[in-house]
Amino acid sequence: MYLGYDWQVLSSEQDAFRCMAPPPAPQTMKERILQTADKLFYLQGIRAIGVDTIAAEVGISKRTLYNHFPSKDALIAAYLERRFVAQRPSDKPPAEQILATFDSLERRFAAKDFRGCPFVNAVAELGPADRAVKKIAVAFKESRRLWFRDRLSELGVTDADALATQLVLLVDGSIAQDLVRDDPAMARAAKEAAKVLLRNAGVDVGGNDSAV
Amino acid sequence: MYLGYDWQVLSSEQDAFRCMAPPPAPQTMKERILQTADKLFYLQGIRAIGVDTIAAEVGISKRTLYNHFPSKDALIAAYLERRFVAQRPSDKPPAEQILATFDSLERRFAAKDFRGCPFVNAVAELGPADRAVKKIAVAFKESRRLWFRDRLSELGVTDADALATQLVLLVDGSIAQDLVRDDPAMARAAKEAAKVLLRNAGVDVGGNDSAV
DNA sequence: TTTTGGTTACACAGACCTGTGTACTTAGGC
DNA sequence: GCCTAAGTACACAGGTCTGTGTAACCAAAA
Numbered sequence: 001m002y003l004g005y006d007w008q009v010l011s012s013e014q015d016a017f018r019c020m021a022p023p024p025a026p027q028t029m030k031e032r033i034l035q036t037a038d039k040l041f042y043l044q045g046i047r048a049i050g051v052d053t054i055a056a057e058v059g060i061s062k063r064t065l066y067n068h069f070p071s072k073d074a075l076i077a078a079y080l081e082r083r084f085v086a087q088r089p090s091d092k093p094p095a096e097q098i099l100a101t102f103d104s105l106e107r108r109f110a111a112k113d114f115r116g117c118p119f120v121n122a123v124a125e126l127g128p129a130d131r132a133v134k135k136i137a138v139a140f141k142e143s144r145r146l147w148f149r150d151r152l153s154e155l156g157v158t159d160a161d162a163l164a165t166q167l168v169l170l171v172d173g174s175i176a177q178d179l180v181r182d183d184p185a186m187a188r189a190a191k192e193a194a195k196v197l198l199r200n201a202g203v204d205v206g207g208n209d210s211a212v
Numbered sequence: 213m214y215l216g217y218d219w220q221v222l223s224s225e226q227d228a229f230r231c232m233a234p235p236p237a238p239q240t241m242k243e244r245i246l247q248t249a250d251k252l253f254y255l256q257g258i259r260a261i262g263v264d265t266i267a268a269e270v271g272i273s274k275r276t277l278y279n280h281f282p283s284k285d286a287l288i289a290a291y292l293e294r295r296f297v298a299q300r301p302s303d304k305p306p307a308e309q310i311l312a313t314f315d316s317l318e319r320r321f322a323a324k325d326f327r328g329c330p331f332v333n334a335v336a337e338l339g340p341a342d343r344a345v346k347k348i349a350v351a352f353k354e355s356r357r358l359w360f361r362d363r364l365s366e367l368g369v370t371d372a373d374a375l376a377t378q379l380v381l382l383v384d385g386s387i388a389q390d391l392v393r394d395d396p397a398m399a400r401a402a403k404e405a406a407k408v409l410l411r412n413a414g415v416d417v418g419g420n421d422s423a424v
Numbered sequence: 425t426t427t428t429g430g431t432t433a434c435a436c437a438g439a440c441c442t443g444t445g446t447a448c449t450t451a452g453g454c
Numbered sequence: 455g456c457c458t459a460a461g462t463a464c465a466c467a468g469g470t471c472t473g474t475g476t477a478a479c480c481a482a483a484a
Contacts, residue, residue: 045339047259050441061462062443072442121336123392124328127257137392166382166405169398173385180335180349186381193378196412197405262471273432284472
C-alpha cells in the first residue's frame with residue numbers, strides 16, 4: 001500500500017530491480033533530502049528528528065537544506081506528499097486485486113522497517129491543530145477507500161461504498177495492530193475477514209472453506 | 213473501550229454520575245498530576261507537552277512534580293498504566309456485549325476530545341526503541357482481544373481466537389480512521405462488518421437484513 | 425515549642441531545537 | 455578569465471526541553 005522510501009523500491013515494487021546498481025547520483029538535491037527525511041521521519045518520528053540530523057545524514061550543510069525547503073513544516077508536508085503515490089493499475093480481476101492488497105500488506109509487515117501508516121502516525125504525533133497534515137492524511141485515506149470502491153463496483157457489488165469502508169477498516173486495523181505487536185499474521189487475519197465480507201456481498205473469492 | 217481521563221468518567225461509564233459534584237480535593241497529589249498529564253498527553257501528544265506545562269496546569273511547582281515522579285518517562289508509563297483499566301463485567305448476552313462495544317466506540321468518536329487510542333499513539337510517537345511503552349501497548353491490545361475471545365467462546369464459536377482477532381482489527385481500524393477523518397460513522401461501519409463476521413460464525417445477531 | 429515533611433519560588437546547567445547571517449569555496453557556462 | 459549558482463563551514467540568536475539545587479515557607483505532629 002505504501003511505497004517505500006528507498007529509491008529502488010520506489011522505482012519498482014517488484015524485486016527484479018532491487019539489486020540493480022543505482023546510478024551514482026542521478027537524483028536532485030531535493031530528492032536526496034526527501035529520501036533521508038522520509039527514512040528518519042518514518043522510522044523515528046517527525047518530532048524526534050531535527051533538521052540538523054537530516055542534513056548530517058544527507059551529508060550536506062543545514063544551510064543547503066533550508067535553501068531547498070523554507071521550513072521544517074514544508075519538509076514534513078513534502079515528506080507526506082511524496083508518500084502519497086497512486087496505486088498502479090492492474091489487469092488482474094478486481095477480487096484478486098482486493099485480496100492481493102492484504103498479501104502486500106503482510107509482506108510490508110514482515111519487513112523490519114515497517115512502522116505503521118505514515119499519515120496516521122503524523123496525525124497522531126502532530127495533533128489535530130496541524131490542518132495541513134490532517135488534510136493530506138484524509139485525502140490519502142479517502143483515495144484508498146475509493147480504490148476499493150471502484151474495484152467493488154466493477155464486481156457489481158450493490159453497496160460498494162459501504163463495503164469499501166469496511167475493507168479500509170480492516171486495512172488500518174491490521175496496520176495499527178502490527179505497529180504495536182509486530183505480527184504479520186494481522187494481515188492474514190484481515191484478509192480472512194475481507195473474504196467473509198466479500199462473500200457475503202456475493203463476490204466469488206474462491207475456496208469456500210468457511211460455511212455459514 | 214478506553215475510559216476517559218476525567219475522574220467522573222473513570223468512576224462510571226454511565227452518564228448518571230456525570231454531573232455529581234466532585235468532592236473538593238479528595239485526590240492525592242499524584243492523582244491530580246496524572247489527571248492533568250493524561251489530558252495533555254492524550255489531547256496534544258506526549259512529546260508536545262513538557263513537564264513545565266503539566267506542573268503549571270496542575271498549579272504546582274515543577275519540583276513537586278519531580279518529587280512524585282522521578283522522570284518524565286515514569287510519568288508517561290504511569291499515564292499509560294492508568295489508561296489500562298479492565299473492562300467491567302456485564303450481565304447482557306455475549307453477542308450484545310460485543311456489538312455494544314461498537315456503540316460505545318461511536319459515542320467516543322462523537323466526543324470532541326477523542327484523539328484515537330492512547331497506546332497506539334504512544335507507540336507511533338515514541339518509536340520502537342521505547343520498550344516499556346511498547347510492552348504495555350501490546351498487553352492492552354491483547355487484553356482487549358482476549359475479552360472478545362472469551363465472549364465468543366461463551367457463544368460457542370469454533371475458532372473464537374481467529375474471530376476475536378478480526379474483531380479487534382475492526383475496532384482499531386475504526387479508531388485510526390476516525391482519528392484522521394473525525395467521522396463517527398466509522399464505528400457504525402465496523403459494527404456492520406462485525407455483524408457479518410459474527411453471523412458467518414453462526415452467531416445470532418438479530419435482524420438478518422443482509423442475505424448471502 | 426520544636427521538628428518534620430511536603431511544598432514553593434527560582435535559578436541554573438546542559439542539551440537540543442528551528443532558523444538566520446556571513447564569508448568562503450567550488451564548478452560550469454560564457 | 456570571469457561570473458554566477460550552489461554548496462560549505464560555522465557562529466549565533468532565541469527558544470524549549472529535562473532535571474537539579476537551594477533556601478524559604480507552612481502546617482501538623484510530637
